[in-house]
Amino acid sequence: PKPNGDPSAMQMKSYACQRRTPLKHHNSFLTEALEILSQNAEYNDNEGRSVAFRRAASVLKALPHRVKTIEDLRCLPCLGDHSQRVIKEILEDGSSREVESTRQSEQFQTMKALTGIFGVGVRTADRWFREGLRSPDDLIRTGQQLNRAQQAGLQYYDDLQKPVTKAEADVISDIVEKAVHAVLPGAEIQLMGGFRRGKEVGHDVDFLITHPEEGKEEGLMPKITNWLEEQGLLLYQKTTRNSYLEKMDGPARPPNNMDRFERCFSIFKLQKSAVRCKSNSTASVEDVSRGGENERPSEHHSEESGWRAVRVDLVVSPYSQFAFATLGWTGSKLFERELRRWAGQEKHMSLSSHALYDSKQNLYLRAKTEEEIFAYLGLEFIPPSERNA
Template sequence: MVPLKRRKVVSSSGAGSTGSTGRDDVTSATRFPQVVLFLLERKMGASRRAFLSQLGGKNGFQVEELFSERVTHVICENNSGEEVRRWLQSQAGSPAHLLDVSWFTESMRAGRPVEILDRHKLQEQQIKEVEVVAFSTPSYACQRRTTLDNHNAVLTDALSLLAENAELSDEDGRGVAFRRAAAVLKSLPEPVTGLTQLRGLPCLGGHTLRVIKDVLENGASSEVEATKQSERFKALKVLTGIFGVGVKTADQWIREGILSLHQLQDSERTLNRAQQAGLQHYEDLNQPVTRAEADAVAAVVEEAVASVLPGARMTLIGGFRRGKLTGHDVDFLITHPEEGREVGLMPKVVSWLDSQGFLLYQKTTRNSYLEAKDGPARPSSNMDRFERCFSVFKLPEEARRRAKEARGAAEETEPCSGPAAVSQVKGEGLKPWRAVRVDLVVSPISQFAFALLGWTGSKLFERELRRWAGHEKAMSLSSHALFDNKQSRYLRASSEEEIFAHLGLEYILPSERNA
């Protein structure tokens, strides 16, 4: 295929070029002749520079492609004053102003050159650099100890929201990039006060640094605030908050004009069993589950397991095992010390819970894992093949109260995380119980350590463990097994500590895996 030729754009000087001012012929003429801008490509990148140059031209600014004595304002992004001054020594001319890109973006919003403040001046921003101590941290999250004590919550919350928006837009790659960046900031021992501290840290790309810079200088990220107000983002949050509804289904509904729970109900759309349960119990399922409520569910499940298979073991996993005080669901891993005794356990546990009136909804999947002698047939993923039961649990108020008293502390649930939950759902009145998402997983004892590690999380920590195994150790790790590709054999383990040892990693406690 022969590519189409680009239309030649003639600059104001008459020379054929891509446009020395970054403007095309249909834009307005220069409105501010006293301001001549030059955007420094270093660290900004060619594509972003081209975009900003075009934006400046469209707003009537004169943007030069090449640096010259005519330039009055040099616009930089993520550069130190020292770096720019060294660069200027090799150039002709000395511009009146060395400015951060924030002055440029504020001027674009205002449609005119805004007043230059101290925070815009690159020279002023760099005076205190020598006083700032830079951080350092390993590249992989599974090498770092990340507790729940986060010193940079404002920054990590902003990046996490952008990650969530990317994931809801089916852009998993961007989502992972933001998650990794947030994980780095979560592991830092002190609050970040300036970009200088972040030099050399892994996983912090240009987009991430711009967000961090915006938050540090203005208290909030304009991109994050715009995302929060996006009608599409708000609709995706509401619709994917329905148990059983994924991103693709929610996106299809939005394209059909369904943006709220009311509209979904009024559409009389046919929903599957999981979605019906999710819509009916939307308020409860979007309220955080407290540790006391998790304990109350655990007591019921433990009674069920002991009733149908004495000697079986049950472990609370997920975020609660990492020390979190609230979660969006409760997960349990069940096994038996004698290999094979766990077979047939799940249907019996589910039957017992159902007969006692604890299940509002349940779907059970069978164990489909087969261990191939020559190793995994495909790369490991975070989706395992254990026998599982996804359920909506009916937790009586009395059981919640007893568990709360047993913990000896008054826990309060956080506000509903789903937008306008209770007021949007029909048929959910006052009741002496609440619905809770509960997942049950049954594992053979031979795979228990791998299942325990995989189901403890966090999700990013597990992803990084698998990435470390593959990239650094030539191994394949899953929630079922660890395979050494060089030795062509499985590496057995009866504890998480053994798995970390096989991977050549220092053991990290569950409470320090909150990446």
């Protein structure tokens, strides 16, 4: 038998948080198709179906080899009839009719375009679709009522469609670090989300901020955003207060994937020269804090100016919750979901980005590191680069 050629030779665990899922894998030709169906189910408000396709795709990402025949799928968990049919058709014909017709459909393309606007969720996009709107331009043309986030989303649409590179994320890290240290020396900043998992590009840049002295982090966000605003580095920001209360949000609440940290959804104005400087390793933060000249009131076209817009999420966590926040903000989204499902279904525990509650012992389990949380959950530690489920 070929080495790695036989899937029955390895035992594929059924929860994504029990498996190692690298960023690069062997089955993109299948996972991309299943993820189209997952996304389409999400657009149709069918969460169960969406998660089922996403779990199926995720199992294939963890395989150490390329799937060649339907036999390779024997013994694999999470592959429902529908996913198997789609995989079989792709293996036999090179593509799946359902996937291709979904991809081409007006509804799918419209939902993708409209939910791609910062500030627009599935429900709003669906309403616009049913009203006959098809593109961001249609929103402007028909004079739709837009909130502040959506206005910024349209204004910087082209820039925000472009992936953020690791080099750009590193420049933004330097800026955020400078801002945070200016207003609270001793604070700690960590790059989260896809970039922490080793991705080379992302749709945004996520940061987690804390201070080793509990309480020092209170009220930090407005200070950070004021500093950034004074430097002319913010195109948009909306801060939501920390609303976490252990008594209310702990065991009494169903596990919820929205956390309650003080959080800032923002759009940064990133000077392109700073990214080039950084790449040439002669970076200085001074280079990035120059204000912009070519600002235009309506749509921004970054080809014509020296800067681009970048989505940045900032989250402030109390030190005692930092390990949970780190785990919760590293992702992937499916990995997080599976961790919470594992905790609830297999361990009678409730995991959030704030805490881990043990319902059998009726107590909160404290942790200083991610490793300790995996240990409480009875899981082998999976490093961030292997959480690309």
